[in-house]
Amino acid sequence: MLNFPNIPEVECEFLGLILDNPPSINEVADRVPENAFQNELTRAVWREMLTLARGGTRVSIGILRERVKLDLQKFGIPDLTSFLGTCLDRAAGDVSLSDLADLMAEQALLDGLATAVRQAQERINKGQETGESVAASLRTNLDALLNSSRATDTISFADAARRFAENVNRSFQKGKPIGTDWGLRPLDNIAGMITPGDLIILGGPSGHGKSALAHQICMHIASREPVLQIQAEMSQEAIAAREILARTGVDHSVIESGGMQQAEIEAICGAALDFDGLPYELCYTGDMRLSRIRTRIESFRHRMGGKCGLVVVDTIKHVDPEDKNARSPVDKVIASAKGLAKISAETGVPILALAQVKEQYFERQTADFYLNDLYGGGDLRELADIILLIHQPFRKQANIPVRGAQDAAKLASMKEEWDGVAEAKCVKRRRGKLGNCKLKFDGPRTRFSDPDDDNQEGLGL
Structure with a gap:
């Protein structure tokens, strides 16, 4: 790895992170001013990166090599390719691109303030202007600095109201609702629509079907908009196998025992072909850092022409919040939820995180x-837009002691009411009333359906 002693390390790392994932420049393009770069070379590279991104061209080392016109010898650099390659090598640190952007923008603001105050002091020392004149000039400079550093997500209330009205009008003109339904009427009734920028928490015990329900929701939304699933538990093939076997009715035990029939093979192969062109991607990874989740979302949306109907994170306990102060499991979940809420709000992509x-x-x-049964339950209420709890009450039978005929009668009644049925509860909803519902669960096919609709085959079919 080459060394460039006259170029700040943080600037090299920042450029390298963008080269490592070019779509991520959209996340920081309006947050880092040119004067945040102390070196002429990195400033020139950043300027060309912005020009490419705003023109819809993907940032790459090859294109930058042709566009950056500087005498590299004065920087002690043999050629731009080796410099950018070194920046790329240095992009493996623990600090995320978003955090680096904040650091650089903050430093640029502090440097600007220091310069403005120094210039005002020099004018006072010269004694050629009145104090009022210097103060007025200093205030003008400070206002300009603060306005230039204002976050692009800060707008007036009038602009926010206008955007909302435009979205509603656009929806009305197209005859389409704002948001996406869940694909199951009972969930629509208790949780409303999934809208851009929502953070949704789906919590439930292991083995009660929350991952299966999340996948069904993905299949339903993917029929209209691109969907991304990021998770560290099931391999991509295992998720696909669950869907194929649910559609074909083939028992997995037959595959394991080697007792497959020709008709079953043909059904499986035919079902696999049905998914060609489906905009649903599965990311199985051990790197669940918040910064990586964000860049994966940006990259996916870039590949899908700016569209993304849903991102599923399975599960939130696997997410690394990149917060050194978050040490306990509860603290990590809360910090991760804060990060996911920020990502969903800033990107406009709804995120469904399993808990x-x-x-x-x-x-x-x-x-x-109850909500407090989830790790970070009370705090999640403040962070999420929608919180759904799902479980199968009768599966708890083994945990409930029987101390006589009365208890036995209660368990028998529970079996009659809940055997093969799950309970879904909406315990947080920003838009509308809370509620609960029943969902029929088909264990062999890992499918949920509306118990009041005998014709419904479940999501994704």
């Missing part, structure tokens, strides 16, 4: 399920 339950759910000697 696990604490042991207190299993220890409770009833079939009740």
Whole structure:
């Protein structure tokens, strides 16, 4: 790796992170001013990167090599390719692109303030102007600095109201609702529509179907808009296998035992072909850092022409919030939820994050399920737009002690009411009333359906 002693390391790392994932420049393009770059070369590279991005051209080392016109010898650099390659090599640090952008923008603001104050002091020392004149000039300079550093997500209330009205009018003209339905009428009734920028928490015990429900929602939305699933538990093939076997009705045990029939093979191969062209991508990774999740979303949306109907993160406990102060499991979940909420709000992409339950759910000697059973439950209420809880009450039968005929009668009643049925509860909803509902669960096919609709085959079919 080459060394360039006269060029700030942070600027090299910043450029390298963008070269590593070019679509990520859209995240920071309006947050980092040119004067944040102390070196003429990095400033020139950043200027050309912005020009390319705003013109719709993908940033690359090859294109930058042709566009940056500087005498590289004075920087001690043999050629631009080796310099940009070194920047790329240095992009493996622990600091995210977003954090670097904030650091550079903040430093640029501080440098600008220091310069303005120094210039005002020099004018006072010369004694050629009145104090009022110097103060007025200083205020003008300070206002210009603060306005130039104002975040692009800060707009007037009037602009926000106008944007909302335009969105509603656009929806009316097209005859389409704002947002996307869940694909199951009971969920639509208790949780409303999924809208751009929502952070949705779907919590439930392991084995009760939350991952299966999340996948069904993905399949439903992918029929209209691109969907991305990021997770560290199931391989891509395992997720696809679950969907194919659900569609064909082939039992996985037949595959494991080698007892497949020709008709079953043909059904599986035919079902696999049905997904050609489906805009649904699966990311199986052990790198669940918040910064990587964001760049994956930006990259996916870039590939899909700016569209993304939903991102699923399975599960939030695997997310690395990149916050050194978050040490306990609860703290990490809360910090991760804050980060995901920020990503969904700033990108306009709805994010569905799966959440696990604490042991207190299993220890409770009833079939009740509460928000506080989730890690970070109370804090999640403040961060999320929608929180759904899903579980199968009858699956808790083994955890509920039987101490006589009365308890046995209660369990029998529970079996009659909940066997093969899941309970979904909406415990947080920014837009509308809360509620709960029942969903029919087909275990062999890992499908949920509306128990009041016998003709409904479930999502994605």
